[in-house]
Amino acid sequence: MSSRQYVTTAIDYPNAAPHMGHALEKILADVTARWFRLRGDQVRFQIGTDEHGIKIQQTAEREKITPKQLVDRNVPLFQELYKRLNISCDLFMRTSDQQLHWPTVTELWKKLKKAEMLEKRTYVGLYCSGCERFITKKELVDGMCDIHKRAPEEVKEENWFYKMSKDTANLRDLLTGSWDKEQYRIVPKYRENETLALLDQGLEDVSFSRPKSSLSWGVPVPDDADQVMYVWCDALTNYISGIGLLTDHAQPEWWNDAQVTHVIGKDIARFHALIWPSMLKHAGIRTPDQLLIHGFLTSEGEKMSKSLGNVVVPDDVISKYGVDALRFYLSHEIPVGNDGDFSWKRFGELYDAKLRNQLGNMLNRVLVLLKKDGGVVKFDRANPQAKALEAEWQTYAKAMDAHEVHAGVQVVTNLISVLNGAFNDAAPWKLKEDHDLRISTLGAFSESLRHAALMLLPFMPDTAQKISRQLGVPYAESMLEKSFVITPQLRSWGGAEGWNQSGEPSILFAPVEVEAAK
């Protein structure tokens, strides 16, 4: 296990406001990054925006502003959302950043050219003015664009092409075995088959640039004033421009001596699995280690779309239920890789059942009784719960290491459920005569809750801290720092040193009014 971790997400395309899908990816990546830190790894975590391209250019034209003005207006929407979501990134990289991003991109292009992977060709394609893009022969129905019912025109243009077809065999080796001793793995495993199927068909060379006349908003191709880079060399490169590779301010330790994890959506898996490692390899840079692929979100069982009017804005959810409830929902409900659904009804159910009635109430039951007895935290070293917790920690860590986030969070919800049952059996409120037994019983439950809070730290950092504060755990104030580590000591029974007094109980998750059905 590497002790240095570099985690990235896909960079978002800011030609519209962010929605729930963006939140899903960042939260998944953040949970991963936080888990790495908590287990003691050194972590660098980067997100950002992909700001170039034809769509941005067109949207800007429509709104009669410059592309620069458009992105400068929209990018803060993303940055503010991620701040609210508690995304613990170290850098937010913008591809329009000419100081940080462009030098690496330009240098990478030069290297690929020197490696003879780039070649200028005349591209002849069928252009549909309705789609405003080139379409393939396969998409034609009776020689017409099926969407706009009109015949496309044949258009020629000069493009730089990247000779990816040469790497078909190498990439298969990389993904299934190794290529020059380097390995690149897709998680979850079943997503790998999709990519391998593409390899079976043989890879085609990919277009890497556009004439300036059709795309002006982007990074200029070096030594070719008429061409602007297309998305691949520009956007993918953010992962290494963020750490300055190929420049004089490079921090190569975050690439060469780290485990590199790219967190992305299933739609762009093929580019990250194929083009990206190929580019790196030919530029003399090692390939990444793993691709963590998540699915898409539907809204109330249907595809999220503006025309259906069911696009869920993360801010609405946060305002109503709080950030941690959203982080919990997305972590708990959606197995990594699978598609998931956002439903207000389900959200409310989960909030009430798991967070309010189970977790919040459990904490309150213990602390209120404890307070009546003066809040002294004292418990026996030997306790049946200690053994059980050890097993829970193992299951939890195993799930988290395997990026099975939903399984990890379920370890905690199960634990809380078991505690509620055990609390009923122990019935400390009935132990009126036996003061010592009452204290040690309540102490043991407090200790179990301390562990639960530690396990919740990657998913719901603020809540984890609130619980710890209410319990009066001495390390509560420092547990949100990036340097905080869940040591073997901390995860052992009675591992919180100097803890002997509980804090003030308060409501963790308040009831939320459910609006009448519309």
Add this chain to the structure above:
RNA sequence: CGCGGGGUGGAGCAGCUGGUAGCUCGCCAGGCUCAUAACCUGGAGGUCACAGGUUCGAAUCCUGUCCCCGCAACCA
């Protein structure tokens, strides 16, 4: 034969490196009363889409069939 995902008790889902079918909500009956009208226990309810096959044994692997949904239109 485009690619892919899925069909599991009333609803929504997990399980799918094979061995008595789990979870949340809802329903019924008890218990408790420390707690956020919260908590706990028990129960009713499923031939795990269908048909074959492999196996001592399949929701879980293989083959075929039937449905549903994504990807090509803002959108991860």
